[in-house]
Amino acid sequence: MLKILLSNDDGYQAPGIRALYDVLSQVAQVDVVAPEHNNSAKSNALTLHSPLYVHTADNGFRYVNGTPADCVHIALTGLLDYRPDLVVSGINNGANMGDDTIYSGTVGAAMEGYLFGIPALAFSQVERGWTHLDGAATKALELVQALAPAALALADAVRAGTPGHAHPWLLNVNVPNVPVADIRGFKVARLGRRHAAESVIAQTNPRGETMYWIGAAGPVKDDAEGTDFHATAQGYASITPLQIDLTDHATLAYWAQTAARLS
Numbered sequence: 001m002l003k004i005l006l007s008n009d010d011g012y013q014a015p016g017i018r019a020l021y022d023v024l025s026q027v028a029q030v031d032v033v034a035p036e037h038n039n040s041a042k043s044n045a046l047t048l049h050s051p052l053y054v055h056t057a058d059n060g061f062r063y064v065n066g067t068p069a070d071c072v073h074i075a076l077t078g079l080l081d082y083r084p085d086l087v088v089s090g091i092n093n094g095a096n097m098g099d100d101t102i103y104s105g106t107v108g109a110a111m112e113g114y115l116f117g118i119p120a121l122a123f124s125q126v127e128r129g130w131t132h133l134d135g136a137a138t139k140a141l142e143l144v145q146a147l148a149p150a151a152l153a154l155a156d157a158v159r160a161g162t163p164g165h166a167h168p169w170l171l172n173v174n175v176p177n178v179p180v181a182d183i184r185g186f187k188v189a190r191l192g193r194r195h196a197a198e199s200v201i202a203q204t205n206p207r208g209e210t211m212y213w214i215g216a217a218g219p220v221k222d223d224a225e226g227t228d229f230h231a232t233a234q235g236y237a238s239i240t241p242l243q244i245d246l247t248d249h250a251t252l253a254y255w256a257q258t259a260a261r262l263s
Helices: 015-024 068-079 105-114 134-160 230-233 249-262
Strands: 002-006 028-033 055-058 062-064 086-094 118-123 172-175 186-188 200-205 212-213 220-222 237-241
Touching: 002 068, 002 134, 002 200, 015 028, 015 086, 015 118, 015 134, 028 068, 068 086, 068 118, 068 249, 086 105, 086 134, 105 172, 118 134, 118 200, 134 172, 172 230, 230 237, 230 249
Parallel strands: 002 028, 002 086, 028 062, 086 118, 118 172, 186 237
Antiparallel strands: 055 062, 172 237, 200 212
16 A cells, blocks of 8 residues: 655644545555644754654644654654655645745655655645635545556665666645636646745834734746646646756856856
8 A cells, every 4th residue: 555654834733634634545554744833934944953842643643843844854764664655745725836835844845755765745725725625635636646656666666776767756736726626637837936025024022122024925927828827827736846956057067167267
């Protein structure tokens, strides 16, 4: 049976992770290791300077006083007594499209699994509020079932020490908040872009000190055809394959010349 490690960034009590657990546990062994509290926008942060504790809720979900990446890292480096075939994160309360993926704790949890060589998926709903969550869960189950044979084959190859050219994948999936019958299917798309975030919000606390709240995400800048923003607006669940390499390969030669002149 497929073995799945399930996490999120909204916390172990969030409706999204419960919905995902309910559908995935029908077809797989699912272990939940998720943050104790909401950890949105924590990206790939790991907690290095304070201890982390793992507790078990009444429903068997394990929760950690740390970040989404902490949860997956702990699970894969000692908490679990096996290597999962798949790491799944979500379902997030709101979109993780375009620039959102840089900050997303949902994506960060999935990425931590990917860094350990395990295929990973991050699921989000386009709008906040959990409307039509059952539809998003149904589409998540559909995709996981479609990918299960490849995930199991990769896991078998890794255990046998013969992975060959097989590589794990990291998929970012955003599902419209509509009834499942109205979701037109899956569409592979690139990340769009947002405008810069709105201005910081400054307030004065009771002691007269200035405190700051991060402003809202900027409006959509690039939602052209082929982007995740466009796909979801057209009623599709978008799938964006992500990679870790941040190198600007196109400018390597230019910077090599610049460095040579400085030598």
